[in-house]
Amino acid sequence: MSPRRSTTGARPPVLCSCLLIPLVFFFLFLTNSASLAQGETEVVDTTATTPLAPVTSLLAQDFKYDDGDKLMLTWVPSIDDIPVTGRVTAYEVYQICNNGEPHRIAELLPEVSTFRVEELHRDSSYQFYVLALAEDASAQSVVTAAITPEQEWLKWNWLNLMVMTIVVCGAVMVFIKTATKGRKLFVRKIAGLEAVDEAIGRATEMGRPILYIPGINDMDDVQTLASLTILGHVAEQVANYDIKIRMPVARSLVMTAARETIKAGYQTAGRPDAYTDDMVSYITDEQFGYVAAVNGIMVREKPATVFLLGAFFAESLILAETGNSVGAIQIAGTARPAQLPFFIAACDFTLIGEELFAASAYLSDEPKALGSLKGQDVGKGIAMAAIIIGVTLTTLATLTGAEWMSSATELIRSWFVVTD
Amino acid sequence: MRREIPLIITISVGFLAILSFFSPPFEPLGEDFTLFFDIIAVFAFFLGGGNLMRVHIDKLIKRKKDWGFSIVTLVGFLVMLVAGLGKIGAESITSDITREGLFSTLYYNVHLPLGSTMYALLAFFVASASYRAFRAKNREATVLLIAAFIILLGSTPIGQMLTNWMPEGMSILEIPNLAVWIMSSPNLAGQRAIMIGIGLGVVSMSLRLILGIERTYLGKDSG
C-alpha cells in the first residue's frame, strides 16, 4: 500500500514540478530580464553622471634654447581619453598672465599631451590649466605654478654644429693665413677651369661673342654669387682680348651686380672705357620666358663660347642643347645634382657641385683664395674619417655585440645630427 | 668710404646671419634679412624693368634688326602693367587680379600656355641629349649610358618583358629591380658625395665673401 500511496502520493509533486519548473524559469526570465533592463539603464545613467577625469601631472617648463618667448606644457591625458571609444573630444589650453583672467590659447585633439606656448614675454609670469572636454561634461586640471620664460643666449643643443663650424671655418682661415705668409700651396688642376681661358681665346679667334648665363636664381642663392665671382675673372680676360660679352639675366639684382663685376674686370684690365652697361641686360623673371629669349640670342648671335654657371633647373637642358647646336664651346657648372647629367651630355666641360664654388678661387690664383680650398679639404677629411670609423665601429658592434662600440658609434653619429 | 663701407656691411651682416643660427635672441634676424631682400628686389625691379624698356625703345628708335618685335615686347609689358596695377576688368579695387580681370585672362591664355610649351620642349631636347649621351665617347660616358639605359628600361614594360624569365634567385638582376637598386644604392652614393662636397664648398666660398677675399661684385673702386 504504501508504495502505491506513495506512488499516488507522489503524483501531485510531479505534476507540480512539471508546472513549477516552467514557472520558475519564467519567473527567472522575468526577473533576469527586468534586472538586465534595469542594469542597462543603470549603466547609461552611471556614465552620464560619472564626472570626466581631468588631465593630470600638468607641468609648465621653460622651453630650452629660445629667446625667452616660449614655454612647454606637458601632461598625462585624461583616463577617459581612450582611442575610438573614449569620451574626451578635445582639450582646451588656458593661459593666465600675471594673475589676470584666464583665456583660451589652444584647442587640441584627444591623445595630445604636449603643447608649445609661443609669443610670450620674459617680463610676465604665466599659469596654465587644461580643460578636458566631452560631449556632456568637462574637467579642469590643476593650475600650474607661475612661471616666467627664460632667455638663452646660445643654443647649447647645437654644440656639435658650433664645433663643426669652428673646425671647418677655422681650417679655411688657417690655410688662408698660411697662404698669406707666402707658403706655396698646391691645388690640383681642374679640367673645366683650365678650359676657361682656352674658351675665351677661341671666341677671340672666331671673332664671335661670349655668352654668360648666371642661372635663373636671384642674389639670394649662393650659386649665383659663385657665378658672379667667376664672372669677375672672365670679364677681365674678355677685356684683355677685346671681345664682346653678352649677359642676359633673369633678375634685376643680378643685373646690377653683374654690371659692377664686369666693370671691375674692365678696370683691372686697364680698359674702363670699353665697358658699357649694355653688356648685361634684363630679360624677364619668368623661367621659360628667359629661356625663350636666351635661345633666340644663341641662334641669332652664334656665340663662340657659352658659360652656364649658377643655379639651373629644367631649363638647363634646353640651354645646353641649343648652345651645342650652334657649335659653341660650353662650360657649365651647377650645384643642382639633377641638372648635372644634362650639362655633362651637352657641354664640353662641367663643374660638378663643389667645383663651381672652388672655381673663382682657382681662377684667381690668389694665395688667400687657394688657401680656402685647402681648408675645405680638411672638412672632407673629417667627413671621410667619420664615415670610415663610424661604419667600422657600427659594423663591428653588430658582429660582436660590444656595448662600447655601439656607444662610440652613436657618439660619432650624434656629432653630425642637428635637431630642434 | 666707398671702399670700406660695403666691406664692413658684408662682414657684419655675414657674421650676424651666422649668429642668427646659434643665438636665440638673434634668430629673428635671419627672417628679417630675407624680408629685406624681398623688399630690395622690388626696388631693383625699377632698374630691370627700366632696362627692358630702354633696350627695346632704343632698338625701335634706331631701327635695329627685328625692331618690330620690340614693339610686341613693349606692348605686352605695358599692357600687363596697366592691367595688373590698374586692376582692369576686376570687380573691385580689392579683387585678386590673379583670379579675375584682364591680367588674369592674359596670364591664363598667354603666359601659362607659353610657359607650359617651353617646358614641354624639354621632351625634344631630351631626345637630342640622349643621342649625344648614348654615343659614349669614353669609359665614363659608357657607365653613364648603361645606368641611364637600365633606368629607362626599368620604367617601361619592355624592361619587365626582357628579363622576367630569370629564376627566382636571380630576381635582383631583372631590369626593373636593377633600376630600383641603382636608384637606391649607387645613385645615393654619388648624390651624397656631391652634397657633402657642395656643403663644404659653400662654407669656403661664403667665408671668402664675408671676409672680403672675393669682392668683384662690389666693383673695382670699392676694394
Next chain:
Amino acid sequence: MEHLTFWGHFGVWVAAFLTLGIYSFLYRDNPWYKFTEAVFIGISAGYWVVVLFFDNFYGKFWVGRGEEPMLWIGAILGLMMLMRLVPKIGWIARWPLAFIVGATSGLWMMNYLTSNAMSQVQSTIMPLFGEGFGASFGEIIGNLIIIVGTFTGLIYFFFSKEHKGAFGATARVGIWGLMITFGAMFGYTVMSRMSLLIGRVDFIFRDWLGLIQ
C-alpha cells in the same frame, strides 16, 4: 569645345597659335618664334612686376610699415639700389648689394653645412650588414656601394692632391660612381619629360582641334 564662349574660343586659338610658335623653333629660328618670344618676354616681365609689387612691396612692406619699423631698413636699402640711376652717387647702390651678399653667404653657409654636409655624413654611418644582421645579400652589397661610393666620390673632389697612383685610382672609382649617379638621374628625368610633351600634344588635339574626345 561647344560650351566655350567666343572669348573662350579666342583664348584657346591664341594659346594654340603661340604654342605652335614656340614649337616652330625646333625647325629653325623664324618670325613666328620671334613674335612668340617677344610676346612671352613682354607679358611675363609685366606679370612679375605686378606680382612682386603686390606680394613684396604692398604685402610685405606697405601693410606692415607702421608696426614694424625694421621694414624701413629694407625700403632704405631698396632706395639706395635706385641710386644707380644717378651717376654721381651710383656707388651707394653697392651698399644694398654688400648687404645681400653678406646675408646670403651667412645664411646659406649654415644651411648647407647642416643639410648637405653633416646630415649626409650622418646617414652614411650605418652597419654594413644592417641593424641586427637584418640585411639581405643585395642590401649588403648596396650598403657597401653607398659607403665606398661616398668615400671615393669625396676623394675625387679633393683639391690638395694630384689624382695619381693609388689616390688617382680611388678618385677614378669615385668618378665612375658619380657617372652612375648622373646616368640614373638622366634616365629618370627623361621619363618624366616625356609626360610633359604628352600634355601639350593633348592640348593641341583635344582642346584646340577637338580630335580627341
